[in-house]
Amino acid sequence: MxxxxxxxxxxxxxxxxxTANAQGPLKGDTTTDILLDTVKQxxxxxxxxxxxxxxxxxxxxxxxxxxxxxxxxxxxxxxxxxxxxxxxxxxxxxxxxxxxxxxxxxxxxxxxxxxxxxxxxxxxxxxxxxxxxxxxxxxxxxxxxxxxxxxxxxxxxxxxxxxxxxxxxxxxxxxxxxxxxxxxxxxxxxxxxxxxxxxxxxxxxxxxxxxxxxxxxxxxxxxxxxxxxxxxxxxxxxxxxxxxxxxxxxxxxxxxxxxxxxxxxxxxxxxxxxxxxxxxxxxxxxxxxxxxxxxxxxxxxxxxxxxxxxxxxxxxxxxxxxxxxxxxxxxxxxxxxxxxxxxxxxxxxxxxxxxxxxxxxxxxxxxxxxxxxxxxxxxxxxxxxxxxxxxxxxxxxxxxxxxxYRYPAMPPPMLWLDSVPPYPVQNFTARAENKGIMLKWTAPPPAEDGEPAYGFVVYRFQANEKFDLADPKNIIHIQYDATPYYFDTNIQRGQTYFYVVTAIDRLKNESERSPTMTIVAP
CATH class of the missing domain: 3.20.20.80 (Glycosidases)
Incomplete structure (x- = not known):
């Protein structure tokens, strides 16, 4: 309604x-935020x-x-x-x-x-x-x-x-x-x-x-x-x-x-x-x-x-x-x-x-x-x-x-509709260019259920960071198409970056990670 x-x-x-009192006062002190852990999103x-x-x-x-x-x-x-x-x-x-x-x-x-x-x-x-x-x-x-x-x-x-x-x-x-x-x-x-x-x-x-x-x-x-x-x-x-x-x-x-x-x-x-x-x-x-x-x-x-x-x-x-x-x-x-x-x-x-x-x-x-x-x-x-x-x-x-929503998130998978993840991407490469780092890969073959990869997720890490794909703060790009590349322009000169790419299907089931590409920003 x-x-x-x-x-x-x-x-x-x-x-x-x-009822007439449906917008009645709250229970307790409404000026204080509920204290729950929201650090890891x-x-x-x-x-x-x-x-x-x-x-x-x-x-x-x-x-x-x-x-x-x-x-x-x-x-x-x-x-x-x-x-x-x-x-x-x-x-x-x-x-x-x-x-x-x-x-x-x-x-x-x-x-x-x-x-x-x-x-x-x-x-x-x-x-x-x-x-x-x-x-x-x-x-x-x-x-x-x-x-x-x-x-x-x-x-x-x-x-x-x-x-x-x-x-x-x-x-x-x-x-x-x-x-x-x-x-x-x-x-x-x-x-x-x-x-x-x-x-x-x-x-x-x-x-x-x-x-x-x-x-x-x-x-x-x-x-x-x-x-x-x-x-x-x-x-x-x-x-x-x-x-x-x-x-x-x-x-x-x-x-x-x-x-x-x-x-x-x-x-x-x-x-x-x-x-x-x-x-x-x-x-x-x-x-x-x-x-x-x-x-x-x-x-x-x-x-x-x-x-x-x-x-x-x-x-x-x-x-x-x-x-x-x-x-x-x-x-x-x-x-x-x-x-x-x-x-x-x-x-x-x-x-x-x-x-x-x-x-x-x-x-x-x-x-x-x-x-x-x-x-x-x-x-x-x-x-x-x-x-x-x-x-x-x-x-x-x-x-x-x-x-x-400081970090990106994907809609949650629905395993009753599809629980088969894509295969990993292939031929993953990274190359430093004048204004950023070009990442390229080849889409994987269709998954076991015959479904092709629908999109990709790009992760980036630095030398002092844990390689945790479950933490969305490491995601720098989510795409819903089959474009097999991403150009990362949000870089600092001389910084060493580590990249990983995964494939996702329509329902956001995710493949195993690609090999890690290590590169120094120009």
Missing amino acids: RLNKYFFCCLSAIILHL PKYEMRAVWIATVVNLDWPTNARATAEAQKRELAEEMNVHQKIGINAIMFQVRPAADALYAKSREPWSKYLTTRQGQNPGYDPLEFAVTEAHKRGMELHAWFNPYRATFDGKFSTLAQDHITRTKPDWFFIYDGIKLFNPGLPEVREYIVQVILDVVKNYDVDGIHMDDYFYPYPVRGQVINDADAFAKYGGDFDNIKDWRRNNVDQLIHMLADSIHKYKPHMKFGISPFGIWANKSQHPDGSATNGGSSYIENFADTRKWMQEGWIDYISPQIYWQIGNRAAAFDVLLDWWSNNTYNRHLYVGQAPYRFYEARSPAFKNPSEIPNQLRLIRANPRVQGSIYFRSQSLIANANHIADTLKRDF
Whole structure:
């Protein structure tokens, strides 16, 4: 429900999600940082950010700008994130049954040109993938599964918009049109929409947000009684049937995505509470809205069944919050990962909210990061949202760049998808040149599973340093392409350097090291 927090039209839904004291005072002294060892940083950690395109939140900030101006803005945005230390982008490509990519069965998004269906003159997703990979960042295509319109201006929809061609597939809730998840043809359609991207784009993952069944709004009713009468024969109540409808979509997507691209990641970002203990015996010690009850999304089951590769719950509350404490929810989710990855959704955007005083504390998000790092069952973070990092909300970008993300990291491998590392690089050489040291190598042959090397990692050591490939401070370059060379210009004349190169595959499994090259900088 990230976007609900931005628009007054959805505030009624938010109010239902937390009790009146949800932003109550923290437990203990919030002026003191949590003292945890963060000196040695992880070599593998998800460090992602959401780039929201709906209503031009993060990009493009001007839907009337030229294609070149929009591309330039996105490239500059990625430059900032690269400097911060971000290694993955969650790029919103389908805000409301529309598309920010060319190879789609749905019309172009109005957020590109102000008019739905109008060709922007380039393929934003293709451009975004290229730019992300160029900077050593993954790109996950972010889909909103069931929202068909973002507002009630139905007359502005393109003539070929699915709400016009298949009007029986939708119900109106709180003034917008939503796909009816109870219809088998709707689930099949959404799978095919997502497979258009899986088949045609070099994305690293498919990412879905939390909008399954709509968040409850007082006075609104989900009009799916007819669908329940037709398809709900095996269920005693409509709530279990709705939950099963969403389960079916997730299971279908998991099978379909991995059928076409076995190494592609599939992740979900649900509301931060699965269920409260008062609602379910396995729930968390919280008191707020929950995806299990309100969105009919049994996200914990999807982890149990292995249908998704990662989950990124939006834990958008502070440590010690009375209704939904960050620390309580972090522990609960980490105890319910079922050997899949947990990337915590964090909320630097709340610094700008008058009703969120806890996030004015510059130690709040750093302390959350320390708790994340201290928990071995948590593999990283995703930040909502891009412009909050770019604006350096409460100095968060500075903190990441100078401290937590001072050294590079790769997204952690997913051994259930691929556990076979590449072979080592071959013919590694180093040569001193006028302005630096040129490193060259030959890509290895395909690994045992037939997968070629996807990229390379370059390590550098000095004479007094331990040759530790597990310490990311020794990494000077990570690349996501097959270019078999790197030119190191960050050198000191007369200094002796020792270089090692490894190969990585798509899921960041790493080869054995190359022989060490020793060279004196000119």
